[in-house]
Amino acid sequence: MSLPGAAELAGTNHLTDLHQSMDRWFSEVARVLPWRSSDCSPWGILVSEVMLQQTPVVRVLPVWEDWMERWPEPADLAKQPSGVAVRHWGRLGYPRRALRLHAAAVAIVEQHAGRVPDSHGSLLSLPGVGDYTASAVAAFAFGRRETVVDTNIRRVHARLVSGLALPAPSLTASEMRLAQSLMPDDVELSVRWNASVMELGALVCTARSPKCSACPVRDSCAWLAAGEPPPTYTPKGQAWHGTDRQLRGAVMAVLRLADSPVAPELFERPTADLGFAAEGTAVPLAALHRLNSAPEQLERALEGLLRDGLAEMHDGGLRLPA
Numbered sequence: 001m002s003l004p005g006a007a008e009l010a011g012t013n014h015l016t017d018l019h020q021s022m023d024r025w026f027s028e029v030a031r032v033l034p035w036r037s038s039d040c041s042p043w044g045i046l047v048s049e050v051m052l053q054q055t056p057v058v059r060v061l062p063v064w065e066d067w068m069e070r071w072p073e074p075a076d077l078a079k080q081p082s083g084v085a086v087r088h089w090g091r092l093g094y095p096r097r098a099l100r101l102h103a104a105a106v107a108i109v110e111q112h113a114g115r116v117p118d119s120h121g122s123l124l125s126l127p128g129v130g131d132y133t134a135s136a137v138a139a140f141a142f143g144r145r146e147t148v149v150d151t152n153i154r155r156v157h158a159r160l161v162s163g164l165a166l167p168a169p170s171l172t173a174s175e176m177r178l179a180q181s182l183m184p185d186d187v188e189l190s191v192r193w194n195a196s197v198m199e200l201g202a203l204v205c206t207a208r209s210p211k212c213s214a215c216p217v218r219d220s221c222a223w224l225a226a227g228e229p230p231p232t233y234t235p236k237g238q239a240w241h242g243t244d245r246q247l248r249g250a251v252m253a254v255l256r257l258a259d260s261p262v263a264p265e266l267f268e269r270p271t272a273d274l275g276f277a278a279e280g281t282a283v284p285l286a287a288l289h290r291l292n293s294a295p296e297q298l299e300r301a302l303e304g305l306l307r308d309g310l311a312e313m314h315d316g317g318l319r320l321p322a
């Protein structure tokens with residue numbers, strides 16, 4: 001089967017068909033998610049976009065709901081110390097995102113009268129908001145025609161249009177040009193196109209085992225037409241066990257539950273000596289000790305948390321930032 005390549009697609013009936021197929025599929029199968037509701041605020045969408053960047057929907061949902069109940073407006077979060085945001089980040093991982101959201105909330109209050117700004121440029125000027133988040137919030141919160149490119153979208157474009165099993169290891173200029181060329185001209189349709197391609201990547205065109213028989217655009221898929229060629233490289237797995245990231249996560253779990261500073265020695269003590277543990281921290285401390293980390297790795301993890309502003313020293317112990 002001969003399919004149009006990336007360069008020929010723009011402006012063709014084939015592209016219009018793709019838009020329509022994806023739009024129909026999205027209205028039939030899209031997950032009902034609170035940040036997709038028409039009454040979700042731009043702040044709720046910004047928070048969801050940051051949480052979803054490195055964490056699956058199922059883990060984000062309860063934390064997002066908790067955040068929205070506590071801090072329905074940026075001003076509610078901005079009033080809190082940044083450590084409270086980190087505490088309620090829970091186990092979403094990459095907790096620097098909580099600090100970034102807190103800093104964004106403060107900037108929204110100080111520079112935008114407490115309202116999330118509505119253009120890509122002004123969103124981009126918020127601390128911790130990068131190009132992807134600015135595009136996604138401008139599109140999904142304010143209905144703007146923005147080219148949104150996340151990991152899922154990149155993978156769908158690579159297979160559907162470029163005939164590759166996987167996109168390049170990191171975003172390239174030609175991928176951005178391809179994504180721009182695929183965008184519908186109609187503004188409303190462009191917003192749904194972004195959301196539908198993202199959803200296809202999350203539910204059907206998944207990284208490890210695409211469910212092509214359930215794909216609404218399989219007849220147009222360049223990767224299928226090419227005979228499903230294998231990836232040209234092996235993606236780097238995200239190691240976890242034994243890493244500094246795992247150890248940092250275990251330390252953060254202790255700090256989130258501690259109601260007073262935790263003496264650094266406690267992180268090193270064996271489980272049997274937990275009589276010194278601050279109330280409520282015995283379980284996460286035991287989990288930390290089970291990792292059996294080398295002293296130098298523990299020291300590196302603690303230093304990293306202090307350096308990143310995720311913890312601070314107070315009264316000789318470690319605590320979340322005040």
Ligand code: SF4
Pocket residue numbers: 156159160204205206210211212213215216217218221222223224
């Ligand atoms: S047919 Fe398969 S590989 Fe192609 S876009 Fe659909 S799910 Fe992805």
